[in-house]
Structures are given as C-alpha cells and as structure tokens.
Amino acid sequence: MPMTDMPDFAGDLLEEFAARRTARVDTPIIQPAEPFLDIAGEDLRRRIFLTESERGESLCLRPEFTIPVCRRHIDNHIGTPKRYAYLGQVFRQRREGGNEFYQAGIEDLGDKDAASADARAVADALACLEKIMPGTAFSVTMGDQAVFEAVVAALGLPAGWQKRLIRAFGQTEQLEAMIARLAKPAPVAGLDDHLESLLAAGDDAALTAHIEAEMERTGYLTNASRSPAEIVRRLKEKRLLAGASLDAEKLAVLKEFLSLNVSLRYAPGVLADFAKAANLPLNAAITGFDARVAAFANAGVPLGEVTWRAAFGRPLDYYTGLVFEVTARGGHDVLAGGGRYDRMLTLLGAESHIPAVGFSLWLDRIEKGRAS
Numbered sequence: 001m002p003m004t005d006m007p008d009f010a011g012d013l014l015e016e017f018a019a020r021r022t023a024r025v026d027t028p029i030i031q032p033a034e035p036f037l038d039i040a041g042e043d044l045r046r047r048i049f050l051t052e053s054e055r056g057e058s059l060c061l062r063p064e065f066t067i068p069v070c071r072r073h074i075d076n077h078i079g080t081p082k083r084y085a086y087l088g089q090v091f092r093q094r095r096e097g098g099n100e101f102y103q104a105g106i107e108d109l110g111d112k113d114a115a116s117a118d119a120r121a122v123a124d125a126l127a128c129l130e131k132i133m134p135g136t137a138f139s140v141t142m143g144d145q146a147v148f149e150a151v152v153a154a155l156g157l158p159a160g161w162q163k164r165l166i167r168a169f170g171q172t173e174q175l176e177a178m179i180a181r182l183a184k185p186a187p188v189a190g191l192d193d194h195l196e197s198l199l200a201a202g203d204d205a206a207l208t209a210h211i212e213a214e215m216e217r218t219g220y221l222t223n224a225s226r227s228p229a230e231i232v233r234r235l236k237e238k239r240l241l242a243g244a245s246l247d248a249e250k251l252a253v254l255k256e257f258l259s260l261n262v263s264l265r266y267a268p269g270v271l272a273d274f275a276k277a278a279n280l281p282l283n284a285a286i287t288g289f290d291a292r293v294a295a296f297a298n299a300g301v302p303l304g305e306v307t308w309r310a311a312f313g314r315p316l317d318y319y320t321g322l323v324f325e326v327t328a329r330g331g332h333d334v335l336a337g338g339g340r341y342d343r344m345l346t347l348l349g350a351e352s353h354i355p356a357v358g359f360s361l362w363l364d365r366i367e368k369g370r371a372s
Contacts, residue, residue: 006102007363009132009370010087013104016131017085020124022106024085027068033060035067039347041167041317047093061091066318066341066358067348069107074350080110087363098364104128105338107358109345114288117357118322118340119295125326125336125359126301133370137329139305142264143312145169145339146321147271150285151257155250157182170313170323179254182246199235208232253278260310267308268293292322305329318344322357333365 017024030051037045037058048063062068065086073082087104094101106124111117122140129138148169152162161182168174198207212228246254256278262270268290275282297303314323314337321340327333338359345354 007367009366010102010104010363012132013128013361014085014087016128017087017104017106020083020085020106020127022083022085024087025069025072026086026088027062027065027072029062029089029091030059031062031068033058035071035348036060036063039067039318039344040064041315043171043315044092049091049093049099062089063092064090065103065105065360066107067344070109070345070348070356073109074345074348080354082109083107084109102363103360104363105336105358105360107356109356110354111357112355114321114340114342114355114357115291115295116299117355118292119299119301121322121338121357121359122296122306122324123299123301125324125338125361128361129326129335129366132366133328133335136369137305138326138335139307139329140301140324140326141312142306142308142322142324143170143310143314144285144289144308144321145313145319145323147282147285147289148257148310148313150282151254151280154280154282155246155254157246167317170311171315172311175258175311179251183248183251195235204232207235253280258311260308262308263304264293264296264306264308265303288321314339318347324359328369331369333369334362335365335369336361 014024033048033050036048040063044063049061051059051061053059065088069084069086073084084107085105086107088102089100090103091100093099106121108117108121122142126138126140129136145166149162149166152165157165161178165175165178168178194210195207198210208228211231215228257274260267260270260274268286271282271286271289274280275286293303296306312323313319314325318341319339320342323339324337325334326336328335336359338357340355340357342353342355345356346352
C-alpha cells in the first residue's frame with residue numbers, strides 16, 4: 001500500500017538531518033518536465049506523470065528531489081559548499097505498485113574533496129537508517145561509473161558506442177545485449193531504399209527534407225519528440241555504430257571487468273591487478289577509487305559490509321562516479337540509494353562547475369522494514 005501520511009519516524013529523521021548540518025528545503029510538486037526528460041534517463045522518463053500548462057509548457061509531478069533541489073540552488077544564486085536535506089512526497093509509477101510515496105535525503109553540493117564527500121554520503125545514509133531502524137544490520141552495494149567509463153575508453157571503442165555502454169551501465173539486460181552486439185556486428189535493417197540511397201550519398205539536406213515530409217504526411221510531426229535534423233543525426237550515428245565491433249580479446253577483458261564482485265576491503269587490490277593483467281591505462285580512475293576507499297574507512301563506514309560490484313549502477317543517467325544502495329542484511333528492498341552527479345548542475349545552468357553527491361531514503365520501504 002502506498003503511504004499517504006507522513007511516517008511517524010519523520011521527526012527523528014529530521015533531527016538526524018539537522019545534526020548533520022544540512023539546510024532543510026522543499027520544492028514545488030509541479031515541476032518543469034524538461035530537466036527530467038533530458039537528464040534523468042529512460043527508466044525515469046517512462047514512469048513520470050506529465051501534464052501541460054495553459055501556455056503549452058510541459059510539466060510533471062515531482063518524480064524525485066535531486067533535480068529540483070539543484071535547480072533551486074542555482075536559481076537562488078547560493079554559494080557552495082552547501083548541504084540540503086528534504087522530506088516529502090514524490091510521484092512516479094513503481095514496479096512494486098503505488099504512484100506516490102515519501103522520500104527523504106541529503107544533497108551535498110560543492111565539496112571539492114570528492115572522496116570525503118562520497119564517504120560522508122554513505123556514512124550519513126547508514127547513520128539515518130540506524131537512527132530509524134535501530135538493531136537492523138545493513139549491507140551496502142557500491143559501483144563506480146567513472147571506473148566503468150575509464151575501462152570502456154581504454155578499450156578504444158568509437159565515442160558513440162562508449163556513450164551507449166555508459167548509458168546502459170547498471171542495466172544488466174541492456175548491457176549484455178550491447179556486448180553481444182559488439183561481438184557480432186549487424187547491418188542497420190528496416191530502412192526503405194530511398195532512405196538508404198540518401199544515407200549512402202551523404203546528402204543531409206535531402207535526407208532531412210525527406211524525413212520532414214514523411215512526418216508531415218503521417219501527422220507525426222506535431223507530436224514528435226525529435227526534430228527531423230535530430231533523426232538524421234541519429235540515423236547516421238546508428239549506421240556508423242553498426243559497423244563497430246570489439247575483438248575477442250577486448251570483449252573478454254570487458255566481461256572480466258564486469259564480473260568483479262568483492263568486499264570493498266579487497267577491491268583496490270583486485271582493481272589494480274585487473275588493470276595490470278589487462279594492460280589498461282586506468283591510473284587516474286584507480287587513484288580516485290583508492291582515495292574513496294580510504295575516505296570510507298576514515299568516515300567509519302564498515303568496509304566489510306560494503307560490496308563493490310564492477311557492473312553495479314543505478315538507472316539514472318546523471319551519475320558520474322560513486323553509486324550505492326543500502327538494504328537490510330539479507331533483504332532485497334532498497335532502503336537508501338544515491339551517488340555522485342558532477343555534471344548535473346552545469347547541465348541545469350550553473351555558471352561554474354559544482355561537484356555534487358547525495359542519497360535518498362525510501363520511507364515506505366523503511367516503514368515496512370520497521371514493522372517486520
């Protein structure tokens with residue numbers, strides 16, 4: 001059942017947020033849809049509730065807090081570093097049922113010491129859960145988008161394929177399908193002869209005009225999410241990527257990396273050994289990874305309770321580094337999750353780069369765990 005009332009442990013949670021020197025904020029329930037459609041990724045796009053203003057602006061019910069909190073920070077010209085906390089309802093379709101539920105969390109903006117901020121996010125998430133679920137043992141699963149991106153880049157794939165793989169990070173079925181596709185290139189199918197000839201001739205103007213005419217003829221143009229020029233660009237990219245492949249040795253290296261799954265206590269050594277054996281230039285990524293593990297230890301995060309899975313990601317496109325989820329030990333419900341999203345504030349209009357990391361708590365799942 002979805003929760004429609006504020007959970008009874010909300011006060012304890014807000015006290016914990018205040019003790020961690022955060023400023024509590026709220027954001028409007030009705031949000032501009034564009035940032036979510038452009039930045040959050042396909043998984044969230046499929047599940048948000050869209051509407052329109054009287055002026056035809058695309059709006060949505062607030063599906064999460066991270067993007068609205070970041071927009072608020074930018075709009076109010078607030079300096080950094082700054083730590084925000086929130087607690088309120090979000091609205092989106094969920095596979096487990098229900099369309100509205102409470103989330104709470106912390107967004108940590110502007111701390112240039114990424115390793116320490118990452119460790120603080122995980123430590124804060126665990127501390128909040130321990131406060132409202134006393135006596136519960138927790139497990140943390142951690143991944144690293146930056147390490148995956150470094151491995152993909154080191155394998156020498158075309159930029160388009162790198163983007164595709166990075167976008168699929170953490171989505172097992174999608175990633176496996178792409179790896180299978182890289183092992184066996186296939187031509188682009190389903191295009192009519194005229195489109196094929198225009199693509200082969202490289203005549204972008206004629207190709208754009210043809211697609212626009214077809215969209216007008218079918219009535220698709222008025223409801224199109226992509227312009228004819230964007231469709232042309234994607235067709236050309238698809239054609240280029242169709243011929244790309246990885247040789248068997250590099251595919252084996254990619255699969256080996258994605259199979260790594262160890263306690264964080266041993267992860268630095270395992271990652272270093274992998275890079276050396278595969279002869280991949282991952283020094284910068286490994287340095288960042290090692291610094292984070294040391295920061296975790298300094299922050300009191302129990303390394304033995306954290307599992308690093310090289311293939312682990314979260315289904316939001318804005319993550320750039322650390323990603324993590326917390327469950328009760330032996331349980332499956334994700335109680336807290338978050339990660340680093342260093343590119344988001346620039347994409348939302350910030351005038352300068354603002355590093356950022358944060359996490360959310362799923363309060364209905366926590367309520368269920370407290371009752372069991």
